[in-house]
Amino acid sequence: MPAQQPLSAHLDPRLLRAFLAVAEELHFTRAAARLYVAQQALSRDIRRLERALGAELFVRTTRQVALTTDGERLLPYARRVLEAQDALLAVFARTREAQPRALLVDVNSPGLMSSRVLERARELAPDCELMARFESGLTGAAVELLAGRLDASFGRFAGLDPVVRARLEQQPVRYEPMAVVLPQDHHLAALDAVPLDALAGERVYAGAGNPGTLEWTDLARRLFEGRGIELAPPAPVAIGAEEFRRIMAKNRNPVLAVVDFPAMPESVLRPLVDPVPLSPVSLVWRKGLVHPGIDALRRAAVELAVEEGWLRRPEGGWVPAMDEKIMMRHS
Known part of the structure; x- marks a missing residue:
């Protein structure tokens, strides 16, 4: 247990946010990702809070993280303090927005x-x-x-x-109805609309490997499940029409999109049907x-x-x- 020290009159709310993240995740790596900080920095903040309070807040083993009795005791107070801070900041944000920024x-x-x-x-x-x-x-x-x-x-x-x-x-x-972008000479390009079953056996690109589009890749995975459609492996993110054309010509994988997707050179956009995703x-x-x-x-x-x-x-x-x-x- 950390050595007993006089309680500090000033407690950085950032340390309480670190504590709350770990308390809710019970996993230092996930908590660090949630806060967008390095795991070492998060562990350091937890140690600082434990020293400031003179209490051990977590029991750590190689397999799990658990709250101690003192950690359980701190949890509702930490939540209330942070909720109050957020409310205070929101009030003053309203004042600042009287002359709103862009x-x-x-x-x-x-x-x-x-x-x-x-x-x-x-x-x-x-x-x-x-x-x-x-x-x-x-x-x-x-x-x-x-x-x-x-x-x-x-x-x-x-x-x-x-x-x-x-x-x-x-x-x-x-x-928003979903669609598929195909090379203009793809065997499905002649169709006005592509039935989902017609994509069986195809490898369809849906942002796999792109950390910024995980929600889209997850949607594709749910749509393809049980239909014989494979997620295409990660590929470089194409920025601009010419790069899209080049990557499409090189990989030739259909690309999952939406019906409003802009026209791309040497490609065709076809809505998906039966069912309409x-x-x-x-x-x-x-x-x-x-x-x-x-x-x-x-x-x-x-x-x-x-x-x-x-x-x-x-x-x-x-x-x-x-x-x-x-x-x-x-x-």
């Missing part, structure tokens, strides 16, 4: 549905500066959201880690963020969803049960 909005890629929401929001709030950013995946964007380097994004909320979801807000926007898209932002730009994005998403029927599922449309539950709960 809102940074990730639309994934130009030309997608999210760009339409952004354009409508700009019309609804002409005095707000809404700046587009391009993160290419919600998993990657979530890191930037929680770090305060990004304010809003779009994507599959259910595909995020539950711990990350707990620190974000979301509003369902669309069940749906990508559940939400507007996502950081908890506690108050900004007129967020209000405009939310209103824009609702207006477009009503006008375009974005939240009406086609008969027989496929969506994972976990996504449906989240989308329905927040609709």
Whole structure:
């Protein structure tokens, strides 16, 4: 047990956040990933907190981490302190946003549905500066959201880690029909729409190996399961139409996409059918963020969803049960 020392009059909330992450994960590696810090730094912060409190908070073995009695005693206090700090910061954030800064909005890629929401929001709030950013995946964007380097994004909320979801807000926007991008001379390219069963035996690229698009790869894995469709192995992320053309010509793997995916050279986009797979898209932002730009994005998403029927599922449309539950709960 750490040597008994006088309790410090000042306790860094960062140490309590480190404690809370480990207490909830009961795993130092996962807790470090959650906080986006090195595991050594996290262990150091836990030792500092234990010294400051004069108590051992965790029992560590090579196989598991468990809370001690003192750790259990600290847990509810740590939660209350951090909730109070978050509430305080949110209040002063509202004051700062009286003259709002530019809102940074990730639309994934130009030309997608999210760009339409952004354009409508700009019309609804002409005095707000809404700046587009391009993160290419919600998993990657979530890191930037929680770090305060990004304010809003779009994507599959259910595909995020539950711990990350707990620190974000979301509003369902669309069940977006999925499609496949094919080399123009592929044997399925002549079809107006590609039945899912026709992809059996194919290796379809869905972002495998890209840490920023884990939610998309997970959606593909759920869709392909039991259908004889294989996830294509990791490939370099193609930035720009010419790089996409080059990688497609080299690997020739169909690419899982959505119906709004922009046209690419020497490729064709075909909707998937029988059933129609749906990508559940939400507007996502950081908890506690108050900004007129967020209000405009939310209103824009609702207006477009009503006008375009974005939240009406086609008969027989496929969506994972976990996504449906989240989308329905927040609709």
